[in-house]
Amino acid sequence: MEQITIAGITVPRTAALAPMAGVADTPYRTLCCEMGAVMCVSEMISAKGLCYNGRGSAELCRITDAERPMGLQLFGNEPEFIEKAAVLLQEYHPDWIDLNMGCPVPKVVNTGAGSALLKTPDIAAKCVEAARAGGVPVTVKMRIGYEAGSNVAVPFAQAMEAAGAAAVTVHGRTKSMLYSGKADWETIAAVKAAVKIPVIGNGDVTDADSCERMYRETGVDLVAVGRASYGNPWVFREISARLQGEPYTPPTPEERMDVMLRHIRMILAHSEKPPALAIREARKHASWYMTGSRNAAAFRAACYSLSSYEEAERLAQEFLAANT
Numbered sequence: 602m603e604q605i606t607i608a609g610i611t612v613p614r615t616a617a618l619a620p621m622a623g624v625a626d627t628p629y630r631t632l633c634c635e636m637g638a639v640m641c642v643s644e645m646i647s648a649k650g651l652c653y654n655g656r657g658s659a660e661l662c663r664i665t666d667a668e669r670p671m672g673l674q675l676f677g678n679e680p681e682f683i684e685k686a687a688v689l690l691q692e693y694h695p696d697w698i699d700l701n702m703g704c705p706v707p708k709v710v711n712t713g714a715g716s717a718l719l720k721t722p723d724i725a726a727k728c729v730e731a732a733r734a735g736g737v738p739v740t741v742k743m744r745i746g747y748e749a750g751s752n753v754a755v756p757f758a759q760a761m762e763a764a765g766a767a768a769v770t771v772h773g774r775t776k777s778m779l780y781s782g783k784a785d786w787e788t789i790a791a792v793k794a795a796v797k798i799p800v801i802g803n804g805d806v807t808d809a810d811s812c813e814r815m816y817r818e819t820g821v822d823l824v825a826v827g828r829a830s831y832g833n834p835w836v837f838r839e840i841s842a843r844l845q846g847e848p849y850t851p852p853t854p855e856e857r858m859d860v861m862l863r864h865i866r867m868i869l870a871h872s873e874k875p876p877a878l879a880i881r882e883a884r885k886h887a888s889w890y891m892t893g894s895r896n897a898a899a900f901r902a903a904c905y906s907l908s909s910y911e912e913a914e915r916l917a918q919e920f921l922a923a924n925t
Contacts, residue, residue: 602845605822607799608697608738608767610670612639612823615841616812619770619803619827620644620674620699620742622706628867629886631667632860633830637837640823641671642699642742645709648677648686660873662693669696672740676701678713678724680731687735697738697767700728705744705776716776719747722760729764738767742803745788748777752785758792758800766798770825773804780828790819801825808836809843832889834860854894854924858917861890865913880907887913895924 603614618625618633620642625633630641643661650658664671673695677683687698702725704715711717718725725741732739741761745754758769771792773784784804793800802821806812807829815824829836835852842849852860865883872879888904891897903916 605799607640607801607823608672608740610640610696612670613841613844614823615639615844616806616837617641617801617823617825618830618837619772619825620701621827622704624831626868627663627665627668627871628864630671631665631867632834632864633837634668636834637841638826638830638834639670641668643671643673645674645676645701645704646686646690648675648682649679651675651686651689652682662690664693664695671695672697672699674699674701674742675732676704676709676714678718678721678728680724680727683728684731684734687732687739691735691737695735695737697740698732698735699740699742699770700725700732701742702761703742703744703770703772703776705779710776716744716747719744719751719753719757719776722753722757725757726760726764729761729766733765739765740768740770741766742770742772744772744774744776745785746775748775751775752788754788754792755795758796762796762798768799768801768822769796770801770803773802786815786819789815789821793820793822799823803827809839809849812840813843832857832861832886832892854891854921857890857894858921861887862910862913862917864890865910869910876910877908880909880913883907883913891920896920 605614617640618638622645646658646661673690702718709715746752771789773789789802799822801823802815802819803825806826812824839849868883869879884905888901891900
């Protein structure tokens with residue numbers, strides 16, 4: 602298996618789990634790593650919130666051994682807070698710090714953070730320099746531009762490299778595209794050709810075929826998979842098998858239900874909320890596991906009304922009985 606070194610860490614050149622706020626929490630990351638994701642990153646952590654001792658921010662910083670190698674992702678646009686937060690993060694022993702310069706959500710962008718930093722590369726570069734105070738490698742997650750016609754990916758990535766970034770992850774969409782349209786792999790390839798640091802490609806990789814195609818068409822050092830892992834942590838096993846020239850057998854409905862139920866148990870065990878509230882966090886995850894299957898629409902609808910783990914078990918049994 603071919604290896605690649607990114608941010609000082611050597612991993613198989615298969616696929617990493619892309620950071621996803623509100624989705625890729627500890628249980629999610631753990632499952633994906635078990636299935637073969639070679640790296641993962643935390644949900645977004647507010648640099649300012651962490652500096653002001655925000656309890657919610659601190660909860661996002663915890664790293665378990667099962668998730669390593671793992672980076673902690675900061676967002677913000679004030680270098681002084683980025684620097685202080687990068688130092689504070691060392692308590693959690695991250696393998697690297699990732700700076701979010703790609704989030705398109707208004708509440709982040711309107712503060713000048715996330716993808717808004719694509720319009721202020723000088724500030725973005727200062728944030729990279731500030732984050733290096735943490736003493737671990739710093740990487741950047743970015744988009745290719747802010748809006749249609751504003752492709753700034755190459756000069757922006759070069760500026761991040763000059764500021765000391767150890768790698769860049771490029772999502773091949775602009776901020777204004779959100780998650781719609783087709784990811785621009787040509788621009789990802791252009792970034793790879795323009796910088797010397799490792800480039801991780803992200804966008805429209807949904808299976809082993811598209812992962813192989815991204816490697817071939819862009820030359821990236823590593824591929825990151827995001828939404829394609831919703832209810833499908835097996836995508837990492839599929840990609841790993843393909844790139845190692847090994848056969849891959851998709852999970853059976855029974856296997857999918859087993860992992861779905863385990864995922865719910867992990868969410869309930871990890872959450873600090875009462876079970877009646879924690880199960881609500883599990884609903885969306887549960888609903889994704891049968892996407893594309895017969896009766897999937899009815900299954901999803903039932904998932905969104907789950908009020909207990911016992912209900913989830915009954916739903917799984919009923920679904921399997923109706924699909925055998």
